[in-house]
Amino acid sequence: MAYRRVSYAVWEITLKCNLACSHCGSRAGQARHQELSTEEALDLVRQMADVGIREVTLIGGEAFLRADWLQIAEAIGQAGMRCTMTTGGFGISLDLAQRMRQAGIATVSVSIDGLAATHDRLRGRPGSWDSAFRTLGHLQAVGIPFGCNTQLNRLSAPEFPRLYQCVRDAGARAWQIQLTVPMGNAADHAEMLLQPSELVELYPMIAEVARRASVEGVQLQPGNNIGYYGPYERLLRGRGEADDWVFWQGCAAGLATLGIEADGAIKGCPSLPTAAYTGGNIRDRTLHSIIEETEALRFNLGAGTPEGTQHLWGFCKTCEYAELCRGGCTWTSHVFFNRRGNNPYCHHRALVQAERGLRERVVPKTNPPGLPFDHGEFQLIEEPLDAPWPQADGLRFGGDRIQWPEDWFSGTPSMAEIVTATPATTTTTATVTTAV
Numbered sequence: 001m002a003y004r005r006v007s008y009a010v011w012e013i014t015l016k017c018n019l020a021c022s023h024c025g026s027r028a029g030q031a032r033h034q035e036l037s038t039e040e041a042l043d044l045v046r047q048m049a050d051v052g053i054r055e056v057t058l059i060g061g062e063a064f065l066r067a068d069w070l071q072i073a074e075a076i077g078q079a080g081m082r083c084t085m086t087t088g089g090f091g092i093s094l095d096l097a098q099r100m101r102q103a104g105i106a107t108v109s110v111s112i113d114g115l116a117a118t119h120d121r122l123r124g125r126p127g128s129w130d131s132a133f134r135t136l137g138h139l140q141a142v143g144i145p146f147g148c149n150t151q152l153n154r155l156s157a158p159e160f161p162r163l164y165q166c167v168r169d170a171g172a173r174a175w176q177i178q179l180t181v182p183m184g185n186a187a188d189h190a191e192m193l194l195q196p197s198e199l200v201e202l203y204p205m206i207a208e209v210a211r212r213a214s215v216e217g218v219q220l221q222p223g224n225n226i227g228y229y230g231p232y233e234r235l236l237r238g239r240g241e242a243d244d245w246v247f248w249q250g251c252a253a254g255l256a257t258l259g260i261e262a263d264g265a266i267k268g269c270p271s272l273p274t275a276a277y278t279g280g281n282i283r284d285r286t287l288h289s290i291i292e293e294t295e296a297l298r299f300n301l302g303a304g305t306p307e308g309t310q311h312l313w314g315f316c317k318t319c320e321y322a323e324l325c326r327g328g329c330t331w332t333s334h335v336f337f338n339r340r341g342n343n344p345y346c347h348h349r350a351l352v353q354a355e356r357g358l359r360e361r362v363v364p365k366t367n368p369p370g371l372p373f374d375h376g377e378f379q380l381i382e383e384p385l386d387a388p389w390p391q392a393d394g395l396r397f398g399g400d401r402i403q404w405p406e407d408w409f410s411g412t413p414s415m416a417e418i419v420t421a422t423p424a425t426t427t428t429t430a431t432v433t434t435a436v
């Protein structure tokens with residue numbers, strides 16, 4: 001069989017959206033100028049099958065606002081690929097859910113970004129939380145397996161354990177989490193972003209939820225910027241399974257994944273900034289040639305060789321996991337510092353810095369231009385752990401802000417109690433060298 005590299009594509013089929021999220025990386029709302037026609041979209045489906053894509057996730061904006069979206073979904077299935085969808089779930093009726101099932105949509109992930117008030121605030125539409133949960137009910141009624149996805153930031157993180165109970169009770173059996181990063185609209189709201197030093201108290205909370213979720217039949221799935229190599233790596237990446245080989249193994253943009261924008265721009269991952277990571281447009285050249293011949297789709301091919309770490313700088317360059325990790329999530333590091341290779345959102349890094357008596361904060365330096373998938377630049381501040389925290393920062397996250405369900409602990413647990421409740425798994429150090 002011919003060598004095939006990518007197997008999973010995330011396809012923004014329109015940038016039109018019925019929500020107005022203050023953390024939206026693509027600044028969705030209006031359709032893009034010159035989105036692909038139906039004929040062009042169906043041709044792209046054929047090309048995806050030809051290059052070896054096995055699963056396509058339709059996203060937006062809001063994918064179902066595109067009139068021909070179920071025709072595209074059906075064509076994906078007919079071409080032998082699995083069609084899935086990620087949605088804000090605002091306005092999916094029972095009838096639409098039935099038509100989605102008929103079109104062959106295999107699974108749906110609905111975005112839930114906090115309890116009702118927080119979700120509605122972040123999503124910019126009153127009633128969007130209720131609508132999202134109605135959508136979950138409709139999906140359940142028609143028999144489409146569904147999960148949820150949640151962005152963790154300073155607004156949603158304190159509610160995470162209680163949100164888990166809502167997601168579980170709604171019947172979701174998979175729940176993907178990701179940290180909000182400063183891209184698009186989120187870059188205009190830096191106050192909502194978690195500070196790197198806050199990860200030290202965030203991860204024990206995530207781990208406690210993951211442990212309970214695993215026992216209760218919900219699979220907590222870490223997104224690409226969750227991790228890395230801290231004491232909970234296997235618990236989080238193992239999705240509840242005890243497997244020595246489940247740990248972060250570096251950015252897979254262009255190695256396993258593709259991102260497609262609604263006007264035909266092709267990237268190695270859907271989240272990557274458009275300007276720096278577009279390999280080409282499907283209107284100008286074939287998908288095969290973009291994947292095989294453009295640097296934007298090939299920058300990760302050096303993984304496991306000395307070239308694979310040449311882009312690292314700052315803390316990541318000095319890190320013991322550098323060869324395997326390659327600086328974590330490219331998207332995350334790039335949108336903070338306008339270049340990849342130094343990732344401030346790393347649990348291992350936050351723990352090492354804390355051990356040294358240090359903490360890291362990021363503060364905006366330049367503003368983004370206001371385009372889809374854009375970003376500004378942040379300054380990294382390293383300071384003593386006991387330095388005064390900026391007084392104007394009222395959203396600081398810490399263990400004291402976490403809203404625990406009443407029956408999980410007796411009273412409000414200390415961070416030490418939480419860490420004890422969710423014991424660390426062994427670190428991945430022993431297997432790192434054999435995995436490269």
Ligand code: SF4
Pocket residue numbers: 228229315316317319320321322325326327328329342343346347348349
């Ligand atoms: S410090 Fe950088 S290279 Fe090391 S584990 Fe964290 S993200 Fe990866």
